Amino acid sequence: MSVEIKAPIFPESVADGTVATWHKKPGEAVKRDELIVDIETDKVVLEVLAPADGVISNVLKQEGDTVLSQETLATFTEGAAATTSAPEATAPPEATAPTASTAATASAAAGPAARKAAAESGVSLDSIEGSGKGGRVTKADVQGAKAAPAPAAAAPVAAAPAVSLAVGERVEKRVPMTRLRAKVAERLLEAKQSTAMLTTFNEVNMKPIMDLRKQYVEKFEKVHGVRLGFMSFFVKAAVEALKRFPAVNASIDGHDIVYHGYNDIGVAVSSDRGLVVPVLRNAEYMSLAEVEKTVMGFGKKARDGKLSMDDMTGGTFTISNGGVFGSLLSTPILNPPQTAILGMHKIQDRPMAVNGQVVILPMMYLAVSYDHRLVDGKEAVSFLVAIKELIEDPARMLLEI
Missing domain, CATH: 2.40.50.100 (RNA polymerase II/Efflux pump adaptor protein, barrel-sandwich hybrid domain)
Known part of the structure; x- marks a missing residue:
């Protein structure tokens, strides 16, 4: 049928x-x-x-x-x-049986005279196609291979042009842009052209989080089955800061402002096909372990090309971590219709003044890009300062202060 x-x-x-x-x-x-x-x-x-x-x-x-x-x-x-595959299953062995048996068992399928002639002439039996019964290599086959060295020399001559063509050549390769890459390009251009985008920066001392992680990383993994990373802390800090500054979690729809009473946090993930932003739904209700597990699952899905539309639809705020690739500082581009995006960067030891003393601390630059049409500079700066304070004093996230 x-x-x-x-x-x-x-x-x-x-x-x-x-x-x-x-x-x-x-x-x-x-x-x-x-x-x-x-x-x-x-x-x-x-x-x-x-x-x-x-x-x-x-x-x-x-x-x-x-x-x-x-x-x-x-x-x-x-x-x-069944009917289509049956001939395919039986036909090839019949057609290729002599060649396969000759290549695999050439030495065994050669007579004593052929083996002696091959040893004297230095010819490999595996390279000779037998003309005898059942693909058996004969003395005449060996002598013929010895007398006609041209085919053996022809292979490197034929391959040489391909190598020489690449030497000194200015090679170009043209491939069509994937639909995902084209869509990302379109949305990024739209964000630059249709929003009043501005970026504010700050820096955060990562030592408290790193000490906490070092203290509990093994036990955390043993209990929850997932490693404790930095992303979960930033997601929870962002959620708490968004509660204090709802305009950063809002979006513009025409002449209306839509304030979202939930926190759907998009996490930018790099894949072979391009940048994708799967969404953590209701992140305000997720534990650190749930965030880590979900983000890890998104990463695996992105690598395998298995992300669904449900995984990528919506989002009220986005976090991008360029630090995993070594980025020290950047200005992330908005993910419309969202009004803000947080950029994380590389952790780097820097000399810092603490209580009048120079101390080497692991510091990270943070960046928040925001749509100035909706978010004022005071709100954006205060929002980023709130994240900084929550990361530098993780107990605040637990106490919600």
């Missing part, structure tokens, strides 16, 4: 998609729920699975083609796997 393989139903925010990769070819047998093709959208990669055991009859949309929701991608013949 022939059925149509269709593109998934796209969410309302996604107009169309692109055929990214066909994992199966026409005529190739597939099993039920086996991955057939990936559809790349502006935000995520959607997988299309086989509806049953069978064979792909015909591919209608090639890689790179644009497809709409529920558009037909290919035709599929259900239940044809």
